[in-house]
Amino acid sequence: MNELNLTPTGEPGRIHGIDALTGLPGREGLLRRVNELQADSQAALICIDLDQLSALNETLGLSAGDVLLVEAAHRIAKYAKSEDYLVRYGGDKFGLLLTSQTVPSQIEQIATALIEALRHPYLIAGREVYLGASIGLAFQQSHAVAHESPDGPQLQYSLLRHAEAALARAKLTSRGSWISYAPDMNRNFSGRLNLESELYQAIELHQFLVYYQPKASCKTGEISGFEALIRWQHPEKGVILPSEFIPTLENTGLIERVGAWVLRAACQQLKDWDAFDFERLKMAVNVSLRQLNDPLFPELVATILADTGLTADRLELELTESMLMHDVIRTESQLFRLKKIGVKLSIDDFGTGYSSLAYLKRLPIDTVKVDRAFVQDITTDPDDASITRAIISMAHSLKMAVVAEGIETDAQLSTLINQHCDMVQGYFIGKPMPSHDALALLQSGWVLAASTLGRPAKTRTLLLVDDEDSILSALKRLLRREGYRILSANSGAQGLEILAANDVDVIVSDQRMPNMTGEEFLRRTKDLYPETMRLVLSGYADMESITNAINQGAIYKFMSKPWDEQLLRECIAEAFRHKEMSDENHRLTAEVASKNQELLFKNQTLARLLDEQSHQSVVGLAALSASQETLHWIPVPIVGVDSEGLIVLRNAAFAELNFQSDIASLLLPKLPAWPNGSAHQFELIDANGAGWRVVGRHLVTQKQHRGTVFAFLSINDRHE
Ligand code: C2E
Ligand code: MG
Ligand code: MG
Numbered sequence: 006m007n008e009l010n011l012t013p014t015g016e017p018g019r020i021h022g023i024d025a026l027t028g029l030p031g032r033e034g035l036l037r038r039v040n041e042l043q044a045d046s047q048a049a050l051i052c053i054d055l056d057q058l059s060a061l062n063e064t065l066g067l068s069a070g071d072v073l074l075v076e077a078a079h080r081i082a083k084y085a086k087s088e089d090y091l092v093r094y095g096g097d098k099f100g101l102l103l104t105s106q107t108v109p110s111q112i113e114q115i116a117t118a119l120i121e122a123l124r125h126p127y128l129i130a131g132r133e134v135y136l137g138a139s140i141g142l143a144f145q146q147s148h149a150v151a152h153e154s155p156d157g158p159q160l161q162y163s164l165l166r167h168a169e170a171a172l173a174r175a176k177l178t179s180r181g182s183w184i185s186y187a188p189d190m191n192r193n194f195s196g197r198l199n200l201e202s203e204l205y206q207a208i209e210l211h212q213f214l215v216y217y218q219p220k221a222s223c224k225t226g227e228i229s230g231f232e233a234l235i236r237w238q239h240p241e242k243g244v245i246l247p248s249e250f251i252p253t254l255e256n257t258g259l260i261e262r263v264g265a266w267v268l269r270a271a272c273q274q275l276k277d278w279d280a281f282d283f284e285r286l287k288m289a290v291n292v293s294l295r296q297l298n299d300p301l302f303p304e305l306v307a308t309i310l311a312d313t314g315l316t317a318d319r320l321e322l323e324l325t326e327s328m329l330m331h332d333v334i335r336t337e338s339q340l341f342r343l344k345k346i347g348v349k350l351s352i353d354d355f356g357t358g359y360s361s362l363a364y365l366k367r368l369p370i371d372t373v374k375v376d377r378a379f380v381q382d383i384t385t386d387p388d389d390a391s392i393t394r395a396i397i398s399m400a401h402s403l404k405m406a407v408v409a410e411g412i413e414t415d416a417q418l419s420t421l422i423n424q425h426c427d428m429v430q431g432y433f434i435g436k437p438m439p440s441h442d443a444l445a446l447l448q449s450g451w452v453l454a455a456s457t458l459g460r461p462a463k464t465r466t467l468l469l470v471d472d473e474d475s476i477l478s479a480l481k482r483l484l485r486r487e488g489y490r491i492l493s494a495n496s497g498a499q500g501l502e503i504l505a506a507n508d509v510d511v512i513v514s515d516q517r518m519p520n521m522t523g524e525e526f527l528r529r530t531k532d533l534y535p536e537t538m539r540l541v542l543s544g545y546a547d548m549e550s551i552t553n554a555i556n557q558g559a560i561y562k563f564m565s566k567p568w569d570e571q572l573l574r575e576c577i578a579e580a581f582r583h584k585e586m587s588d589e590n591h592r593l594t595a596e597v598a599s600k601n602q603e604l605l606f607k608n609q610t611l612a613r614l615l616d617e618q619s620h621q622s623v624v625g626l627a628a629l630s631a632s633q634e635t636l637h638w639i640p641v642p643i644v645g646v647d648s649e650g651l652i653v654l655r656n657a658a659f660a661e662l663n664f665q666s667d668i669a670s671l672l673l674p675k676l677p678a679w680p681n682g683s684a685h686q687f688e689l690i691d692a693n694g695a696g697w698r699v700v701g702r703h704l705v706t707q708k709q710h711r712g713t714v715f716a717f718l719s720i721n722d723r724h725e
Pocket of ligand 1: 218233234235246247248251264267291292293323353354377410411412413430431432433437
């Protein structure tokens, strides 16, 4: 059983519970403080939500959002006294716990002033940005106390719950203003808020688990991997399914933390199973939109892989079709960053969204998971059957593998195998199960029945056709020890029926039979089953028609009755060998064709990569010349010397300085030798007697010393 590790560093962007961006404590800190309040304390909580922050992030980028958050934190902090407590407890949410101001009218004044302060324009990247804020207020004494008795441990959350309920009401009814909590608000919001606080508790109390659902290969029948699926082991309600809590985890942003934990637990689990020789297995993990959009997500994946020692190609990240269509530009670049790490990517619930095929083609997707909705009625609804067939063939032509989800019956499985689906997942193979059951399943050597896979072991199959039973019996006796599977028919018509139901390699037919002659039967066989080897065994020969049949390829050999036993046995064995060689030829031809197709695809990918690279170097050059120009006009003197000590760069401000001696030999000895890449500071007085603080840094790329850059900061006071 996996448990959630609640080290505060597990939360991206937070170090020991402190928000790395603003330096403020988070939700845990707030809860702790609220919990410490006396039930009759006069405290009040102000919950602040910045309106439209996500829209700003979308349009100006995440760094603009970061600048704004820091500025907003400063503006709010101005209203906090030393006894008060300010937190950032969500992406765009701040909480201000006031213990110094206690009169409701004062607190309402603060709320009004905060709304005003946050409404002032923010200067971001040289432009003014306007953003409103909504506020919810709650007072400890008047509201929280009322909830004290019945629900014991839940009490600590009530002040926060009330302030959040008021905030939700403010956002809903009067954005950009504040609302104070009123008891009737809880009726609308308490269900959701209860779940939220229960989920916080679930994290703290390690109540999340990962279940594993097996996937089987349609080629080998073996388990090829698992999908990790989260479960909530609720102390009273038992195991709760993700559909009940994932949306709330997503809304609160908790999904990033819980999702990171699932990812780590699943990778570690797969690695642990390697001890039992299951290195062939892969692990699929679901990723939510919020995780995918986190710029640090690829780094998180790489770190988890490194920590657990799992190779990247054994991890498959499942992204739903609708996620991929959400913000195509951002998604595309994130997918390429993930792909660079080497992980596999798959589209989950495929067919339920409205993806554009042209768009999907551009994405580095390895696998398509056909949604359960199409599999359910695949054996009864011809539309569903053609949809799955179309998805499978489309995916294959794009070099993607296909997993069908939700297989519950043998018939659904056979249909999908016939449609050349690559992998199957569903209750028929196995339900999601705890890790120890998954290991037991693996160790039991479970495989899909060969009959379901539609590939009984290949045995040499011989069909004997003769209207005389005695001849059939004599031939069977003769060939009994050869190990063939022998089928027999008394007429050409019966022979054709047997051929329709069986995979026959060699046919030995009599020539003279009522209704259909042997020669006619073999002509038809040639058209229907051209790969079969066809022999005639006859006491009678109409030379002309036999010769024609041989010349047209309907007959491979003609042998006469009575037969030489040894010769007949050898002749039939040789026919089987011929057949096997021709089968192998077909297989190789198909393989060559598929390899050629693969090569073509790789060449196309290579061409695209080269295109991308040349585009990137154009962008890189443009960025370089822009930064050189900026450097030139920057008012701080800057000089760069190469590894030989020659000046290779100096900006306008540096040119104005009047240094008499060789600047490189003056500056370089002040720095440690080059393997040290960190910045060093020293002081210097120029020929005019001006004092400078010089910051110097060696530039090292790919372990080579490329030169040294010095920036000069004026100390202002002159050294006489
Ligand atoms: P999904 O990724 O499409 O997972 C497959 C769901 O189908 C699972 O539901 C699984 O139990 C169910 N299923 C599999 N085979 C069958 C079958 O034969 N019949 C039926 N009726 N159902 C079958 P589950 O475990 O309830 O998960 C639901 C969804 O919750 C998942 O859908 C996934 O989108 C999400 N989810 C689960 N774990 C995580 C997680 O760790 N992170 C994120 N972001 N989402 C998760
Ligand atoms: Mg999934
Ligand atoms: Mg799915």
